[in-house]
Amino acid sequence: MPQNIDTIIFDLDGTLLDTLTDLTNSVNYAMERFGFPLHSEDAVRQMVGNGVTVLMEKAIPGGHDFPEFDRCLKEFQEHYALHKKDFTCPFPGILDFLKKASESGYKLAVVSNKFDLAVKGLCEDFFTPYITAAIGESPQVARKPAPDTVFAAMKELQSPPERCVYVGDSDVDITTAENSGIPCICVSWGFRSREFLLSHGAKYIADRADDMWEILSDMQAL
Numbered sequence: 001m002p003q004n005i006d007t008i009i010f011d012l013d014g015t016l017l018d019t020l021t022d023l024t025n026s027v028n029y030a031m032e033r034f035g036f037p038l039h040s041e042d043a044v045r046q047m048v049g050n051g052v053t054v055l056m057e058k059a060i061p062g063g064h065d066f067p068e069f070d071r072c073l074k075e076f077q078e079h080y081a082l083h084k085k086d087f088t089c090p091f092p093g094i095l096d097f098l099k100k101a102s103e104s105g106y107k108l109a110v111v112s113n114k115f116d117l118a119v120k121g122l123c124e125d126f127f128t129p130y131i132t133a134a135i136g137e138s139p140q141v142a143r144k145p146a147p148d149t150v151f152a153a154m155k156e157l158q159s160p161p162e163r164c165v166y167v168g169d170s171d172v173d174i175t176t177a178e179n180s181g182i183p184c185i186c187v188s189w190g191f192r193s194r195e196f197l198l199s200h201g202a203k204y205i206a207d208r209a210d211d212m213w214e215i216l217s218d219m220q221a222l
Contacts, residue, residue: 004219005164006106007108008101008109008167009153010108010109010131011169012110012136013048013190014048015091015169015190016090017089017094017126021041022083022087023048023055024039024040024044025083026079026083026084027039027056027059030059034068034075036060044059046191048191049191050113050172051115052114052115057069077115085122088122091189095127098127102130107133107157108130108131110133111135111144111150111152114136115137116135116137119134119135132157133157135156144173145172146176146179147176147180150176161180161182164180164182166184166185168184168186168187169191169197170192171196171200174197174202183204184203185215186204186206187206188206189207194207204219
């Protein structure tokens with residue numbers, strides 16, 4: 001294990017978990033309830049990353065100006081709370097990576113713009129006992145790309161920034177890592193393409209879960 005980095009902080013959706021089908025189904029449930037056009041998974045893929053409020057602002061025609069926006073958002077949240085595990089599953093190789101990382105002494109956390117209750121529930125269901133800190137969007141903490149949730153994870157794990165690395169799949173994650181003062185490993189299997197990540201300043205990109213081991217070694221060698 002690298003001597004300097006002993007803490008890995010992950011994004012959740014598009015990084016550890018493939019949540020796209022369940023998110024799309026819940027978005028479209030809310031769209032149907034209000035008579036709006038439905039969205040494809042590819043369309044929803046481009047809407048996610050900044051939390052559920054922004055997701056629904058992009059999904060609803062007229063966005064936040066829609067008079068019943070809050071009720072539509074609530075319909076999405078209530079449906080997603082019941083159906084968030086219908087199709088969601090870890091990406092290939094993720095569970096093996098987390099198990100090996102945990103057994104190697106790494107401290108592991110998740111920081112997400114998904115609402116906090118869902119983040120904690122999904123991490124408990126899919127990643128026990130490997131993920132020991134899970135923090136989502138809440139009124140008390142500014143969401144990514146603000147560094148607040150990352151700092152909260154560092155505090156919970158008692159890990160200083162120089163011993164941390166962030167892993168995510170989007171431009172939001174790249175900026176979050178920069179704002180937190182820690183390096184970022186991007187993954188190409190999530191909601192944004194390798195080309196998109198490179199165009200937004202990605203320095204390290206993993207195409208498979210096992211690629212993260214080599215990248216961690218490269219970081220240590222710097």
